[in-house]
Amino acid sequence: MTVTSLDLPELDAKPGGDAQAAVVPLRIGLLLDSPQALHHLYQLVLWARKQPALAITHLIVHAPVQGGTPPWDRMLAAMLRGLMRAEGMVLRRTYRGHLTRHDLARSIPERLDIAAPMPGANGHIQFDVAAVDQVRALGLDLLLGFGPATVDARMAAAARIGTLWMRYGRGGVAPAAGFDECRHAEPATGFAIERIDGTRRVLRAGRVGTRVSYLENQAHLYRKADVHLRALLTGIATTGTLPSPAGAPVPGLARPRARDLLGYAGRLFKRAAIKGTQRALRMRRKFGISILQGSWRNADLRQAVEVTAPRGRFWADPFLWTGPDGRVVCFVEDYRYATGRAHISALEIVGHRAVDLGAVIVEPYHMSFPYLFAYEGALYMCPECSGSGQIRVYRCAEFPLKWELAAVLMENVSAADTVLFPRDGKWWLLTSMDPADVKDHCSELYLFSGPSPLGTDWTPCAANPVRIDPAGGRNAGLIMDGGRIYRLAQRQGFDRYGEGLIVNEVLAVSDEAYREREVRRIDPDFGRRLIGSHHMTSTGTVTVVDHVRREFVF
Known part of the structure; x- marks a missing residue:
């Protein structure tokens, strides 16, 4: 010895x-x-x-x-x-x-x-x-x-x-x-x-x-x-x-x-x-969105109509909201190839057309995933802005174009694609975090609870992370339908971000545990040459889904 x-x-x-x-x-x-x-x-x-x-x-x-x-x-x-x-x-x-x-x-x-x-x-x-x-x-x-x-x-x-x-x-x-x-x-x-x-x-x-x-x-x-x-x-x-x-x-x-x-x-x-070869030919992944007049339930996405963003841009991460005047507006990640980052823009949905209303939130870092929720009679947005090191919430001052910063929920965090929703007298926050600091938010899902969606008092779930899996570890939207909550989640492929969607019904959420069950999978088989789909939103009568393909981008 x-x-x-x-x-x-x-x-x-x-x-x-x-x-x-x-x-x-x-x-x-x-x-x-x-x-x-x-x-x-x-x-x-x-x-x-x-x-x-x-x-x-x-x-x-x-x-x-x-x-x-x-x-x-x-x-x-x-x-x-x-x-x-x-x-x-x-x-x-x-x-x-x-x-x-x-x-x-x-x-x-x-x-x-x-x-x-x-x-x-x-x-x-x-x-x-x-x-x-x-x-x-x-x-x-x-x-x-x-x-x-x-x-x-x-x-x-x-x-x-x-x-x-x-x-x-x-x-x-x-x-x-x-x-x-x-x-x-x-x-x-x-x-x-x-x-x-x-x-x-x-x-x-x-x-x-x-x-x-x-x-x-x-x-x-x-x-x-x-x-x-x-x-x-x-x-x-x-x-x-x-x-x-x-x-x-x-x-x-x-x-x-x-x-x-x-x-x-x-x-x-x-x-x-x-x-x-793809880099030399400037073949890049380009996202887009398609509109379906109908509910998301059992929707035949092959009937959805694709809308095209202006040259040098793409639209992704759609979130729909019906305004006080009855207009249906889709808030999107508006990516510019020239700058290599995105801001949040608004599109008015008219039938199967999307009318570009312009930028609504622009920050000096990349923004996407403009998640929307209502609280005490006001409309709020919690966009993805991991480059800021914060989880931020903006209040709509005038629908749909004027927004102002309302709260910073968390500081010094690497978090992406956050959703908030009320249940059982609390507000719940689900977000994808990167505690290893390797610029990867695709596998670890964390749950927090708090008394207010605008506060800083967030209690982590004892079971965190509630999911560690690139098949479902990153949010892709949230749909509330008939008293039920459906968390949409991304499914990553090998060397392929956003290969498909998983729709999960939230069964139980507490400070001790989180449970959900898969009710549907969406594959990128509803459009020509699609290689991925990673987001869906619905008002119940209008549904918008995003998708991606490789295209020449100049």
């Missing part, structure tokens, strides 16, 4: 000074097969330093599994690492540090080296009694591990509360994490946080949108999933117990083969060539 202690007094400094001195933090041990770890684990350690209620006190390092790795597997791992290095040269700035390795032994106060485990059944690795006793003697509250192979029941019980295991995609952990989903061009890549106690039970799980390149998909998955790992650790530190299993299925594992790497590389080059 080798135990190393580091003199790192700054690691013991927790925010709060003397007021926090009496706090006994949750003691966590990281169980790894090497002290050299990717950047996301180093970031986890840095985050834990700042938490008064928990501390990563021990790094437990075991030697490679006895029996070694077969030569073929070593070769595949080397090929994957080579692919990672190649893709790392063109990785987006957001993920640029992903491949940086850190010696965690320099950042965690105590290190314990234990004997190599033996391979066991059902994907477990088996530690000898001496290794288990050494870990138990550390007095840890929680053991945390990563990867495709989990520990046996004896090691899992070595910490007071138990053992958590983190899995990223079907690959489990680097170098294979995120590869299989990208190779198959799947729209989502999953993660799971499991409780290990002789069985595998999922405590938290989610899916995030799959990126086009394998390495970016892996980096994106780590950033997104680790936010929820941190939230779970914080909750355990607060309650002192593990939460109940989520009921999600235990994820399967996939090991790439040499031919899989070759096939992936070929498809990646093909995609890059197609995208390069």
Whole structure:
């Protein structure tokens, strides 16, 4: 047994000074097969330093599994690492540090080296009694591990509360994490946080949108999933117990083969060539809207009539409102290719025509999703303006063209496509957030409640995020019909934003939980050359849907 202690007094400094001195933090041990770890684990350690209620006190390092790795597997791992290095040269700035390795032994106060485990059944690795006793003697509250192979029941019980295991995609952990989903061009890549106690039970799980390149998909998955790992650790530190299993299925594992790497590389080059050609020819995604005179229920969207925005613009994210004079006005995202951003404009719906009334709200950042609601006799709009770092609400001073800022509901948030509605004496706010700060609002849906839609007192739902899935994690409108509430949600595809729509009926909403059921799906099969549809609105007698296709834009 080798135990190393580091003199790192700054690691013991927790925010709060003397007021926090009496706090006994949750003691966590990281169980790894090497002290050299990717950047996301180093970031986890840095985050834990700042938490008064928990501390990563021990790094437990075991030697490679006895029996070694077969030569073929070593070769595949080397090929994957080579692919990672190649893709790392063109990785987006957001993920640029992903491949940086850190010696965690320099950042965690105590290190314990234990004997190599033996391979066991059902994907477990088996530690000898001496290794288990050494870990138990550390007095840890929680053991945390990563990867495709989990520990046996004896090691899992070595910490007071138990053992958590983190899995990223079907690959489990680097170098294979995120590869299989990208190779198959799947729209989502999953993660799971499991409780290990002789069985595998999922405590938290989610899916995030799959990126086009394998390495970016892996980096994106780590950033997104680790936010929820941190939230779970914080909750355990607060309650002192593990939460109940989520009921999600235990994820399967996939090991790439040499031919899989070759096939992936070929498809990646093909995609890059197609995208390069499209850019050179100025073929861009162009949204549009279509009008249907009729209800949204069982609507035959093939009968909808498309209206065209002026040259150099497109209209999307339609929201309908019937004014006091009976005019039906559609508020839209009005995107200008010349500036690369949009403002909010108004269109009067006359039969199957849309009359451009002009801009209604223009800010120095991109705006879209002009969600409308009534409150105390006035009309309000909550547009998407994530570039401001706020959730803002505007009041209509004169319908439909004059609007003024009425309230800022939240500050310093990265939130998109917010909807508000009253129910059971409260106002409810559903919004898509990006706590990982990777400019992706397509998978995590958060719920809040408050006494007023114009206030700043918002209580988060205990189940937040209430959905982690690119199929439904971003709002696409809200329809109130016959006393029922229908949340429209976007469905993302692989490398395709806004591939389709899901209509969900809201069944239950509270400070503890949120439930909805899918009642309809809308695919982009109602118009010529459509590749997506991501928004719908209806007054009950007029329905407007948006859609997207690739077109030459000059």
